[in-house]
Every structure is written in C-alpha cells, then in structure tokens.
Amino acid sequence: MKGVIVTGTGAVRIGRHYEKSVRALAAEAAWKALDEAGVDGVDFVVVASSLSYLQEPQLSLASYITSSLGLGGARAIGVESGETSGLAALDVAYSLLQSEKASRVLVVGVDKLTNHPSGPTYSMLQLLHDAEAEAYYKIGHAGVAALLFRLYLDRYNVERATTAYWPALMHAHAKENPHAMLRFAITPEKVVSGMPLADPITLLDAYPLGDGAAAVVLEREDEHPKNPLARVVAVESAIGMPGPQLRDDPLDLESVRTVIQRIGGTDGVDVMEIHDSFTIYALLELEAMGLAEKGKSAELVAEGYFSKDGEGPLANPSGGLKARGHPIGATDVYKIVELANILAGTWSGVRRGGEKRALALSINAAGSEARAALLEAL
Amino acid sequence: MNGVGAGSLPRWWRNRIPRYRLVGAKCKVCGRIHYPPREACPYCGSRDLEIVPLPRRGKLLSYTHVFSVPGDNRLSTPIILGLVDLGSAKVIAELTDVLPEELPNVKEVEAVVRKVEEQGGNGVIGYAIKFRPVLQATPGGQG
Ligand SMILES: [Zn+2]
Numbered sequence: 001m002k003g004v005i006v007t008g009t010g011a012v013r014i015g016r017h018y019e020k021s022v023r024a025l026a027a028e029a030a031w032k033a034l035d036e037a038g039v040d041g042v043d044f045v046v047v048a049s050s051l052s053y054l055q056e057p058q059l060s061l062a063s064y065i066t067s068s069l070g071l072g073g074a075r076a077i078g079v080e081s082g083e084t085s086g087l088a089a090l091d092v093a094y095s096l097l098q099s100e101k102a103s104r105v106l107v108v109g110v111d112k113l114t115n116h117p118s119g120p121t122y123s124m125l126q127l128l129h130d131a132e133a134e135a136y137y138k139i140g141h142a143g144v145a146a147l148l149f150r151l152y153l154d155r156y157n158v159e160r161a162t163t164a165y166w167p168a169l170m171h172a173h174a175k176e177n178p179h180a181m182l183r184f185a186i187t188p189e190k191v192v193s194g195m196p197l198a199d200p201i202t203l204l205d206a207y208p209l210g211d212g213a214a215a216v217v218l219e220r221e222d223e224h225p226k227n228p229l230a231r232v233v234a235v236e237s238a239i240g241m242p243g244p245q246l247r248d249d250p251l252d253l254e255s256v257r258t259v260i261q262r263i264g265g266t267d268g269v270d271v272m273e274i275h276d277s278f279t280i281y282a283l284l285e286l287e288a289m290g291l292a293e294k295g296k297s298a299e300l301v302a303e304g305y306f307s308k309d310g311e312g313p314l315a316n317p318s319g320g321l322k323a324r325g326h327p328i329g330a331t332d333v334y335k336i337v338e339l340a341n342i343l344a345g346t347w348s349g350v351r352r353g354g355e356k357r358a359l360a361l362s363i364n365a366a367g368s369e370a371r372a373a374l375l376e377a378l
Numbered sequence: 379m380n381g382v383g384a385g386s387l388p389r390w391w392r393n394r395i396p397r398y399r400l401v402g403a404k405c406k407v408c409g410r411i412h413y414p415p416r417e418a419c420p421y422c423g424s425r426d427l428e429i430v431p432l433p434r435r436g437k438l439l440s441y442t443h444v445f446s447v448p449g450d451n452r453l454s455t456p457i458i459l460g461l462v463d464l465g466s467a468k469v470i471a472e473l474t475d476v477l478p479e480e481l482p483n484v485k486e487v488e489a490v491v492r493k494v495e496e497q498g499g500n501g502v503i504g505y506a507i508k509f510r511p512v513l514q515a516t517p518g519g520q521g
Contacts, residue, residue, distance in 0.1 A: 123448035133414055134470040136397070136506060137494060138448050138457045144470065146442035147461045154440070198444040198459075245461060245468040246412055246420055250439075 003221030004097045004232040006340040006375070008037025014181035014212035014325030014334075016114045022049070022056050023068040025213035026110040030069050033106065037217035038226040043102035045069070045076045048089035048109040050329035053080065054124045055115045065108065074106070079329075082128045082364035083277065084237070085109065086214075086332025087371035091235045093218050103223050109333030110213035121209060128328075128365045130242045142206055144366050145278035146198035148244060152251055152280055153200065156295030160200060164188035165302035166279045167204050167322050174319025176349040179334070181210045181325035188302075191279075205279040205322075212327035214334040230343040230358075233374040236262040244366045253281075255370035256288035256363060263359075263372045266291060270355040271314040271342055273335035275362045277321050285361060286315075308350055313359075317342065317350040335360040336373065343377040390504050397506040400434060400489050402467050403427040411466040434489040435512060436464035441473060441481050462487055462509055475510040486512040 010032025012025050020028075026047070034040065047062035058064060062078030081088035086109040096102040113121055125141035134144060153160060168188045174180035186204060194202030218232065219225035240255030241247045247254060260266060266289055274289075276282035286297040291312060300306065306315035318324040318338045321331060339358040341347040358375045395401060396414040403415035407424035413432060418425050443456035458473040458481070474492050476484060487509035494506045 119447065119449050122446050126448055132393075136393070137459065137470070137472045138444065138454075139459060139470070140444050140446045140448050140457075142446050143442060143444045143457070143459045146444070147440040147459060147470065150442060151440040151461065195445075196443070197446045198442045198456075201442075241420055242416075243470065245470045250461065250468070 002098050002100065004094055005219050005221050005225050005378075006216050006229045006232065006336065007219045007225040007227045008033040008035070008039070008217035009215070009229065009337040009340055010036065011179040011214040011334055011337045012212055013179040014210040014327060017112070017211040018114065020211070022052050022058065022061070022110050022112055023065055025112070025211060026065045026108050026215070027069055029110070029213040029215040030106060030108045033215035033217050036227060037219070039104060039217065042071065042074050042104045042106040042217065044093070044096055044105045045071055045074050046079060046089040046093050046105060046107045047076065048079050048085040048107065048329045048333060049111050050080050050082050050085045050128075051111045051113060051124055052329070054127075055112050055121070065110070071106070081369065083275070083328055084332060084362045084364050084369055084371040085329035086335070087235065087360065087362050087373055088237070090232070090332065090336060090373055091237060091371070094232055094235045097218060097220050100220070104217065104219045106215060106217055107333060108213065108215045109330035111327040111329045112211040113209040113327060114211055118209060130368070133243050134245065140198065142198040142201050142278060144244065145280055146201045148250060148284070148366060149200050149278070149280040152283065152295075155251070158295060158298050161188060161192055162298045162302050163279055163283065164191035165298065166276065166282050167191045169301060169307060170276065170316060170320040170322040173317050173350045174323030177317075177319050177324055177338075178348060180319045180323055181208050182319070182323040201278055201280075207277050207321040207326035210325040210327055212325055212330045212334070214330050214337050216333060216336050216340065228378050229346070230340040230375045231378055233376050234263050235371075235373045237369065237371040238262060239369045240367045242368050251284060253284050253288040253363065253367040253370070255367045256285050256361065259361070259370040259372045260289050263374055266313065266359060268357045269313045269359045270352070270357055271317060271339065272359040272361065273316055273318060273320070273339060275321060276316065277326055279322070281363065282320070285363070289361070308352060314350075314352055317347075332360060332362050332371070335362070336375070339375050343375055398491055400432050400507050401429050402432045404430045413467045413469050432467055433464045436462045436469070436487060436509075438484050438487050438509075439463050439468070443478060460487065460509055471506075472508040473510065474508040480511065484511045488512050
C-alpha cells in the first residue's frame, strides 16, 4: 500500500458570493492549495460538485473548471454523490494514487446555493432525496429530517431544549474558524425559539445556504512531497436504504454503522468532522457510530462530552455544517482541509492539541449513502 | 424551477398506477413489501417481485409542517408531511384535510387521491396519494 499524503489545503470562507462563479470560487481554493503544496501541476483534478449541475448550471463541470484553473495538461474527473461528493472525490483520488496511476492529484469541491432564491434552491436540494419516492412530494430540504427529529424526541422522551446544545456548540466552534459562514455565538434557548423550517426543526437547527469551495493536494509518500501535512489512512463508503421509511427502524443509520465498521471503528479517533446538516443527523450519527447509546447523544453533547474539554472525541471543531456551512459538494473537502491542518498543528481554530487520528464522516439525505475517511498525523 | 415532477408528462404518466392506487411490491424470496415498487427488492436484492395493493389505513408515526417549501408557489405553505406505517410497509407522504392543532392527536390515517402539482411547462396537473385522519371515531375506542 502506497502512503497518500495531504500536502496542500485551501478554502474560501463560505458565504453569499454573488460576485463569484463556481469557477472563480474553485480557483481561489485550488490555487491556495497548490501554492501551499509548493507545486504548479498535477496529474489529475477530481472535482466534487453536486448542485452546480442545477444552480450554475453547467454539465461536464470538471473539464471546464480544470481548464479555467490553468491546468489544461491535467486529466479531469467529475464526481457527483450528493452531500457525500467530496469524500467520493477523495476516494477516487486516493485510488489513483494507490494504484500509481497518478503521483499528484488535486481534489476541488465547489458548490453555490445562492444563484436562485431559496424556494427554487429547496426544489434542487430535495433532489438529494429519492425523487421516485418521498421527493415526489414537496419535502424541501428539511421535511424528512423533521419527521425523524419528532420521532426521536417522542420515542426517547428527549427534551427539545437538550438537543439545542448541538447547534450552540457548533456556533461556538465556528467563531474561531476563519472560513466559517456563521461566526457568532448562539444560546440553546435561541435555537428552540427560532423560526420553524419544518417543525420541530428551526432555522438554527439547519445549515445555512451558502457558497463555497475547498481544495486539497494529495501526493504519494514515496515521492517525498515538499509539504507533508497529514496521511490519509483509509477512505470507505456504504449505501443504505434509499429512504428512512424503508428501514426497520427509521432512526437507525445503517449506512453509517456499515461505513464505520468498514473503516475499522472509531477507536483512537481524537477529532472528527461529522455530518450535521440538521441537528437530528448529528445525534443519530453519534449513536450509529457507537459513541453514544440510543437516545442519549443529546445529553452527552449538552454535558460537554464532545467539547474541547470533554472526554470523547472532539466533534466538529470547524463549526460543522450547521455553522461553518454546507456548500453541498464542497463540504467534505472542507472537512479534509480542517482535519489535515489540525493534525499538522497549523489550525488556528478550536483544537485540543496533540491530535493523532482524525475521522471525517458524511451522509447523503437521511443516510442513503455514507462515507468516511481516516487521517493520521505524520 | 418548480416542484419535483413538474413539466415532465411521461414521468407523471409512468408513475400513475402506484401513485393513484397505492400499490407496493412484494418480494417472492424474502416476503417483504416496499413502496413505491422498485426494480429489485431493497432488502434481499431479488428481482422476483409481484405488485400488491397496500392497506389504505395506517398509523401516523411522525409529522411536520414544512415552511421551507420548494418552488416559487408559497400559497400552499406549509406542506404537511407524515411518516405512515401501513403495517406491511412504511410510507412518507403528504397529509391533507387536517388542522395544525389536530395533528398531535391524530393516530390513524387513510389514503385519498389528491392533487400535488399544478405547475410546470406542460401544464401538468399531478395527482398522488395523500393521507387524511380517519374520520369516523371507533365506538368505544380512543377516537
Ligand atoms: Zn426480498
């Protein structure tokens, strides 16, 4: 097995970049990553994007982005796997390097969510769900998560207020993250009293609609890269039932259980970036990962178990999808940028210090697919 | 860009039977039923499926009012969604004929065919199954 090293990282602060196209955002992140790695060319560019095909709109995006980056000599591959597109792109890059088909690969994740008003954008986002099943109805981006959230609160008798500590923690972390969209603190009380998006989900339980791009350069360890930051140890994936109504227990994220098993468990993980598009998914993931008992994750979060001074792995030092932001196909690449810098000791945001092992986890929709990557310090 | 399904006449047409009649697919290998019918059984992968009618009444497991409604038409805000357990299969669908204050007490729902889409370039008016509260109270039951 060839070692695969992250050698360059770049990220654009997530926000409403009305003045910047998908290509401009991608260039900002990619050029920063290439500069950091100290290289000016790559063998492959793998572009992760999901909504660009509807928002911008542009097909065959990877080739257009690669040529606009000035990397016309490179080969280009586009990857669309919904909210897990970024880790799918990492999987492709990792395989190219391990198979020695490439020595150096640039992964760029980019998406815009603000080219249209929110109503049309919700129409696009609902297509992350199964368009032949639940997304036949106007479920929007939050409808299915809301059904699961109410089921969870009812079944486990969890107080709504207890779950609100997750978004509050995310905002506390995002305040310290230079590329986070929402860099301000909120109280758990404000989450509960927020504007309803799809009850019991309020605006403050949900990711903001923002544009972003993030990029990483990956190189083979045996080629002695100039700027080694962290090692990619494993990249895995699993698909689950297409919709939660097909699961025996709609609250069981079976794709997360499978991907965590495939990647070798969470033992030794010091820091992780998990997928909290909506508060309920963070809670269900923590339980599916075996880090909390069923119905108990909100309490652990509220007690500070996953916080900077807690005993569990540090959760989402970036501020998560909730507060760093969630430009769909780009999000997983942000996670790799953040975790690689934490492991390299070059992260200016929240961290404990001395982190050795990091996990990135993402799901699409309500768990129709799940992906994970393990990184370790050099 | 309007709601999902808008504009495509062939798509509405090919979905008309499961959408109007509430039929699922039963796997002849593992015996499990799913909705709407898929190409293969999502539980065991078998391609040996038969179309079966689903029960038209079920239990309401969860619900939500979606205010972040897709599309440009805000007149229909909010959309009420439910997770319904029909016994042999679970379904996510719209709820209808119910007031917000009634919802917490709704336990049983039944299927009706209603309009879900009235837009799109081809003037498609789409119908599908929705669920409404079971109207008549069961004598001696809890309503
Ligand atoms: Zn089967």
